[in-house]
Amino acid sequence: MRRLLPLVALASCVTACVAPSTVDGVTDPALARLVARDAELQGQRDPLGVWEDGAPAIPASIGKESRDGWAAEDAVLLGDLEALDAERLDASDRISRAMLARDVADRLAAHRFGAHQIPFVSDSGFHTSLAGMGDRVRLEDTEDLERYLARLERIPSLVDEHVANLRDGLARGCTAPQLIVRGFLEQVRVHTEGEPEELGWWRPFEDLPEVVSAEALEGDLERARSAVLAARDSFRALAAFTEGELLPGALTSLACSDRPDGRAWYEHLVRQFTTLDVTPDEVHRIGLDEVARIRGEMAAIMEDLEHEGTFEEFLDALRSDPRFVASSPEDLLARASRLAKRADAELPALFGRLPRNPYGVEPVPDAIAPHYTGGRYVPGAADGTRAGTYWVNTYALESRTLYTLPALTLHEAVPGHHLQITLSQELDHLPAFRRSAYVTAFGEGWGLYSEWLGIEMGLYDTPYDHFGRLTYEMWRACRLVVDTGIHAMGWERQRAIDYLAGNTALSLHECTTEVDRYISWPGQALAYKMGELELRRLRGLAEERLGSALDLRAFHDLILGEGTLPLMTLRARVEAWIEEQATG
Numbered sequence: 349m350r351r352l353l354p355l356v357a358l359a360s361c362v363t364a365c366v367a368p369s370t371v372d373g374v375t376d377p378a379l380a381r382l383v384a385r386d387a388e389l390q391g392q393r394d395p396l397g398v399w400e401d402g403a404p405a406i407p408a409s410i411g412k413e414s415r416d417g418w419a420a421e422d423a424v425l426l427g428d429l430e431a432l433d434a435e436r437l438d439a440s441d442r443i444s445r446a447m448l449a450r451d452v453a454d455r456l457a458a459h460r461f462g463a464h465q466i467p468f469v470s471d472s473g474f475h476t477s478l479a480g481m482g483d484r485v486r487l488e489d490t491e492d493l494e495r496y497l498a499r500l501e502r503i504p505s506l507v508d509e510h511v512a513n514l515r516d517g518l519a520r521g522c523t524a525p526q527l528i529v530r531g532f533l534e535q536v537r538v539h540t541e542g543e544p545e546e547l548g549w550w551r552p553f554e555d556l557p558e559v560v561s562a563e564a565l566e567g568d569l570e571r572a573r574s575a576v577l578a579a580r581d582s583f584r585a586l587a588a589f590t591e592g593e594l595l596p597g598a599l600t601s602l603a604c605s606d607r608p609d610g611r612a613w614y615e616h617l618v619r620q621f622t623t624l625d626v627t628p629d630e631v632h633r634i635g636l637d638e639v640a641r642i643r644g645e646m647a648a649i650m651e652d653l654e655h656e657g658t659f660e661e662f663l664d665a666l667r668s669d670p671r672f673v674a675s676s677p678e679d680l681l682a683r684a685s686r687l688a689k690r691a692d693a694e695l696p697a698l699f700g701r702l703p704r705n706p707y708g709v710e711p712v713p714d715a716i717a718p719h720y721t722g723g724r725y726v727p728g729a730a731d732g733t734r735a736g737t738y739w740v741n742t743y744a745l746e747s748r749t750l751y752t753l754p755a756l757t758l759h760e761a762v763p764g765h766h767l768q769i770t771l772s773q774e775l776d777h778l779p780a781f782r783r784s785a786y787v788t789a790f791g792e793g794w795g796l797y798s799e800w801l802g803i804e805m806g807l808y809d810t811p812y813d814h815f816g817r818l819t820y821e822m823w824r825a826c827r828l829v830v831d832t833g834i835h836a837m838g839w840e841r842q843r844a845i846d847y848l849a850g851n852t853a854l855s856l857h858e859c860t861t862e863v864d865r866y867i868s869w870p871g872q873a874l875a876y877k878m879g880e881l882e883l884r885r886l887r888g889l890a891e892e893r894l895g896s897a898l899d900l901r902a903f904h905d906l907i908l909g910e911g912t913l914p915l916m917t918l919r920a921r922v923e924a925w926i927e928e929q930a931t932g
Contacts, residue, residue: 373779465517469868482551500575504582544576604870617871623914628836635828677742703770707736717743725765747855751816764798793879819853827873
């Protein structure tokens with residue numbers, strides 16, 4: 349895998365070279381066949397079934413026998429990708445080859461370590477995907493109705509297969525920590541009570557178009573009620589298994605390194621999420637250095653505000669000051685919406701290409717809000733039929749501090765995730781798998797870089813807003829320390845919470861939910877700061893090399909012009925562009 353990441357000879361190619369004739373954005377015929385093979389394999393593995401011409405196919409099992417077969421297929425595919433001669437590929441195809449090989453290698457690693465035996469994190473997983481199915485469906489005609497009913501009817505058997513995988517993990521000591529399993533149980537129970545019309549799965553039936561109502565209502569609504577009841581009952585069985593078997597037998601340790609082959613698993617996750625060849629110890633040291641630097645910038649703001657107490661007293665004052673708490677959920681949403689529109693107006697000065705698909709601002713759904721972070725971006729449909737959504741968490745309103753809202757909005761909406769993800773979806777010259785890809789270090793690094801761009805955009809109106817930005821940056825720097833501390837250095841939960849609370853202005857509630865997220869999702873939180881550090885390094889290199897000749901719009905368009913990329917790939921691409929610009 350490490351051979352592929354640097355993309356040998358990519359530095360000589362700055363922009364994607366697309367030949368006059370391509371197959372789904374791939375020029376080389378051999379690579380095009382492998383890309384198509386991967387898409388076919390992924391389609392065959394869809395546990396909810398693949399539909400062509402309105403007819404449901406047999407949905408894939410996610411059990412052990414199926415997964416072993418998938419791993420064998422992936423091993424052959426990876427060998428074929430590595431056998432391709434990268435030197436004869438154009439720049440875009442080299443990126444596609446390396447990214448696909450990386451994806452396949454990561455799938456093989458996930459299978460080897462048993463990731464499917466822990467199919468949830470602290471705030472989401474297979475259960476939230478299944479329970480939220482009704483929120484993502486529009487029934488426009490009878491074919492849509494048939495597809496949705498078939499998906500509903502698949503839920504009980506799919507839940508049974510997940511339970512079997514969880515049991516296999518339990519037998520070999522590969523589980524989420526008990527702490528995370530307790531939260532999982534609470535989330536599952538939300539969907540175990542009520543009549544069909546009261547459950548989320550019923551939402552698509554509440555506003556059916558006339559063509560569906562006229563042609564299909566009588567028999568299919570009874571079928572729908574039966575399917576929703578069966579889904580509810582499968583969640584009841586899942587809750588019973590979790591309470592009776594999984595929770596008592598789950599690991600009490602928090603560390604990924606305490607699972608079977610856990611140290612190697614965590615080291616792999618560090619490389620996977622950062623897309624850099626770094627160790628947990630190296631990341632931990634980088635985090636400590638960043639915490640010290642940001643702490644100095646925070647101290648300067650405190651001095652400007654003439655605060656005479658300690659850092660902890662300043663944080664306590666911020667957390668308890670009613671000026672920094674919205675008066676109602678509607679007030680918080682209105683403030684977030686206003687900030688989002690202000691950010692929209694600044695985009696043309698920094699970007700030459702903007703996305704076609706818009707976004708909205710909505711609250712985090714009630715069912716998941718208690719265990720959710722302050723906000724998140726939900727991508728729109730790739731075909732533009734559904735806008736993106738910036739979710740703002742209005743639960744526990746006193747914990748949603750207003751001085752962090754500008755940074756949150758810049759990260760999740762624009763120029764952060766909405767801009768970056770939607771532009772990637774609209775890059776028609778790329779293969780489909782790259783348009784939908786999400787390299788965490790790139791995407792989350794871009795989100796944090798976007799918070800920093802807010803300084804140039806004039807979105808931070810007060811010293812408190814700037815302090816809020818710094819505390820978000822500090823938050824991501826602390827992640828480098830806390831994630832590696834928990835999973836490689838034996839930190840306990842309270843130590844991690846205290847470290848986060850002692851260095852950021854996050855509320856204590858958010859500190860707790862964030863630490864639980866790191867516990868449940870090893871390595872993922874490292875991507876943010878490591879990605880932002882690389883993007884800012886590249887920006888600094890461009891400014892140093894090009895000076896006043898640097899065109900920021902062209903620089904940002906270059907960063908986003910090939911979709912999400914591993915950081916080593918991005919580094920080669922940008923450094924080549926800088927050299928080309930410098931030499932005329």
